[in-house]
Amino acid sequence: MKATARAHPIQGIVKYHGMRDEQRRLPYHDSISVCTAPSNTTTTVAFEPDRSEDSYVVDGEVVDGSGADRIQKVVDEVRERAGVDHRVQVESVNNFQSNIGLGSSASGFAALARAAAEAAGLDLSLPEISTIARLGSASAARAVTGGFSDLHTGLNDEDCRSERLDVPDDFVDDLRIVIAKVPSYKETGHAHSEAADSHMFQARLAHIHAQLAEARDALREGDFERVFETAEHDSLSLAATTMTGPSGWVYWKPDTVEVFDAVRELRSEDDVPVYFSTDTGATVYVNTRAEHADKVEEAIADCGVETDVWEVGGPAHVLDESDALF
Structure with a gap:
C-alpha cells in the first residue's frame, strides 16, 4: 500500500481569506487560482501494517506540532474512507522554496491527498480528492484539480470542493x-x-x-x-x-x-x-x-x-x- 504523487503550488487569482469552520477548513467564500509549474511537491505515502507510529518528513526534516496535526487530518480521512488502520510513512520534497508566499502548503497537501488515496486503494475523482486535501489547506483543493480551478464554498464535502475551469488553451499556453x-x-x-x-x-x-x-x-x-x-x-x-x-x-x-x-x-x-x-x-x-x-x-x-x-x-x-x- 504505497504510492507517489506530484502536485503544483498555486497563485491566487481571487483568494479566500478566513474560514467559517477551521476544523473542516470551510472558507467563507469561493476562490479561484492557477497552478504554477515547473514548481512542484513530490510525496510518497506508504501504509505499513508493521509500523507502530506515523512518520512525516518534509524536505528531510521530521514534521511535528501543528504541521503534523494538519498532515494527520488528511491521513486519518483517507484511513476512514478506505477502512484501514495501518500506520503511515510520509516523505515529501519541494523543488522550490517554501514559506515565502509561493503556495507550498497547497502543493504539499494536494500531493499528500493524491498519494494517500492511491496508496489506500480509493477510487475517487479529483474533485472528491480535493475535499480530502482541503482538510490540510483549503488552497490544496485547487492544487488537486490543477490549471485554473475554483473552490466552492459550502458546509459539506458535496458542496465545498474544487473544479477545473474551462479556459482557452491559447490563453493557458x-x-x-x-x-x-x-x-x-x-x-x-x-x-x-x-x-x-x-x-x-x-x-x-x-x-x-x-x-x-x-x-x-x-x-x-x-x-x-x-x-x-x-x-x-x-x-x-x-x-x-x-x-x-x-x-x-x-x-x-x-x-x-x-x-x-x-x-x-x-x-x-x-x-x-x-x-x-x-x-x-x-x-x-x-x-x-x-x-x-x-x-x-x-x-x-x-x-x-x-x-x-x-x-x-x-x-x-x-x-x-x-x-x-x-
Missing part, C-alpha cells in the same frame, strides 16, 4: 508568471483565524462575489487584462483585510513594493501587459504574456530580487513506482 522572490518567512494560519475580526472583512465579502464573477467570465473568454487586473485588485483587498486584523499582519517588504512600482511603470510607460499579484506573503507573482517575459523578468531582476519564470501547471497526478522517495 501564453501565460508566463515571473516570480519575484522576496524571502520572508510567514505562516498564514493566524491571519485566517483573525479574518472576521477585521473591520474590512465585511466590505471584502460585499464585493468578492463580483470579483469572482468577473474572473470566471474573463477566464472563459481568455481575456488576459481582465483576469489579471482582477487578481491585482484582489491582492490589494486581501492585504487591506490582513493588515487591519487584530495583529495587524503586514507581509509585504520594501522589495515587494518596489516590484509593484516596476510593474506599474512597465504597464504605463512601455505598454506591457503585466500585472502583479500576491497571496499572504512578500513574494510577488508578475503575470505577463510569453512575448514579454524576458523584458519583464529583466525589469524585476533590476529590483534586486531573485526571479524565475513559471507557466501553468496541471492537476495532482500519480507517478511511477520508480519515482518513490523511499
Whole structure:
C-alpha cells in the first residue's frame, strides 16, 4: 500500500481569506487560482501494517506540532474512507522554496491527498480528492484539480470542493508568471483565524462575489487584462483585510513594493501587459504574456530580487513506482 504523487503550488487569482469552520477548513467564500509549474511537491505515502507510529518528513526534516496535526487530518480521512488502520510513512520534497508566499502548503497537501488515496486503494475523482486535501489547506483543493480551478464554498464535502475551469488553451499556453522572490518567512494560519475580526472583512465579502464573477467570465473568454487586473485588485483587498486584523499582519517588504512600482511603470510607460499579484506573503507573482517575459523578468531582476519564470501547471497526478522517495 504505497504510492507517489506530484502536485503544483498555486497563485491566487481571487483568494479566500478566513474560514467559517477551521476544523473542516470551510472558507467563507469561493476562490479561484492557477497552478504554477515547473514548481512542484513530490510525496510518497506508504501504509505499513508493521509500523507502530506515523512518520512525516518534509524536505528531510521530521514534521511535528501543528504541521503534523494538519498532515494527520488528511491521513486519518483517507484511513476512514478506505477502512484501514495501518500506520503511515510520509516523505515529501519541494523543488522550490517554501514559506515565502509561493503556495507550498497547497502543493504539499494536494500531493499528500493524491498519494494517500492511491496508496489506500480509493477510487475517487479529483474533485472528491480535493475535499480530502482541503482538510490540510483549503488552497490544496485547487492544487488537486490543477490549471485554473475554483473552490466552492459550502458546509459539506458535496458542496465545498474544487473544479477545473474551462479556459482557452491559447490563453493557458501564453501565460508566463515571473516570480519575484522576496524571502520572508510567514505562516498564514493566524491571519485566517483573525479574518472576521477585521473591520474590512465585511466590505471584502460585499464585493468578492463580483470579483469572482468577473474572473470566471474573463477566464472563459481568455481575456488576459481582465483576469489579471482582477487578481491585482484582489491582492490589494486581501492585504487591506490582513493588515487591519487584530495583529495587524503586514507581509509585504520594501522589495515587494518596489516590484509593484516596476510593474506599474512597465504597464504605463512601455505598454506591457503585466500585472502583479500576491497571496499572504512578500513574494510577488508578475503575470505577463510569453512575448514579454524576458523584458519583464529583466525589469524585476533590476529590483534586486531573485526571479524565475513559471507557466501553468496541471492537476495532482500519480507517478511511477520508480519515482518513490523511499
